[in-house]
Amino acid sequence: MHQLKLKKPLAFFDLETTGTNVVNDRIVEICIAKAMPNGDLNVKTWRINPMVPIPAETSMIHGIYDEDIKDAPTFKELAKPILQFFEGCDLAGFNIIRFDVPMLVEEYLRINMDFPVHNRKMVDAQKIFHMMEPRSLSAAYRFYCGKELIGAHSAEVDTLATFEVLSAQIQKYQGVQVKDDKGKEFEPVKNDVNALHELTATKMVDLAGRIIFNEKGExxxxxxxxxxxxxxxxxEKEPAFYDWMMKGEFPLDTKRKLTEIKLRGFNLKR
Structure with a gap:
């Protein structure tokens, strides 16, 4: 039984991949730990054949080698059951906003499917951690949970560790005030997914963070x-920049958002 106050399921997840480039790399393992409003925790893990070789230096980090996944299903074969397990869930994880969510969205776009994020809250335990205690997941687990993280860089170990870390962060920081960049005190961490989403995920326009909102919402x-x-x-002033980005190695999600902004501006002028 967990202590999170939830109105809908919160899906903690972690990806292991062939590398860190959202455009070129692929997922080889995903674990989802779905925290339910009734206190239950449902865990599923899938190994995935990325259809490309895993670099040796990457395999040495997460322990997954080509031989391990040569008979595993492809992402296209697993896309629907993974999407179904995420159904109705908000999202949580460690560094998911900069990496795991963009990577997952990109995989779905490659097979002409959409992984919807606009209607989900996103909670990134790393952002809370770096705000309050700047360190890594292993250090976060040691600091908040008082235990050593054995088997780091396994999707399931990292996912469950992040679940424990976020739960401990809420217990530790609920009611604690910090100062913003203008010196005003506020309470950033609350046991509420809406508040945590506002804290960690609201500035982004695209999932890779190439486009964000400023303080005026622009x-x-x-x-x-x-x-x-x-x-x-x-x-408006440099139309060629749009063409450069559309031809460049930017995630499909970034190109989609950029095109939406361009079309919106065009429609306003009509």
Missing amino acids: EIFNFGKHKDRKVTEVL
């Missing part, structure tokens, strides 16, 4: 020569 670029400039302003 979409701005978060990288390169146009960093901190409004997307609509850049697209």
Whole structure:
């Protein structure tokens, strides 16, 4: 039985992959630990054949080698049961906003399916951890749970450790106030998925974080020569930048969001 206050299931998940490039790399293992409002925790783990070789240096990190997954189903074969297990859930994990969610969305887009995130709250225990105690998952587990993380970089071990870490973070920081960048005190961590989503996931426009919202709620670029400039302003003054991004090695989700902003601006002018 867990202590999280939930109105709907919260799916903790972790991916093991062939590498860290969202555009080019593939998933080889996924574990989902679904925390239910009644206190239950349902866990499922799938091994996946990525249809490309796993680099030796990557296999040495997570312990999954080509031989281990040569007979495993492909992502396309597992896409529907994975999506069904996520059905009706908000999302949680460690660094999911910068890596796991973009990687999962990208895998679905490759097979012409959509993994919907717009209607889900997202809670990233890493963001809370780095705000309150900047360190890694193993250190977070040691700090919050008082135990050593044995078998790190296994999807199931990391997923369940993150579940324990977030639960401990809520117990430790609920009621604790910190100062924002303007010196104003506020209570960032609450036992409420809406509040945790607001804390960890609301600035993003695309899942890779290439486009974010500024304090005025305007979409701005978060990288390169146009960093901190409004997307609509850049697209209007430098249309070639849109073409460059669409031809470049950016995630499909980023290109989709950029196109939505461009089309919205076009429709406003009509």
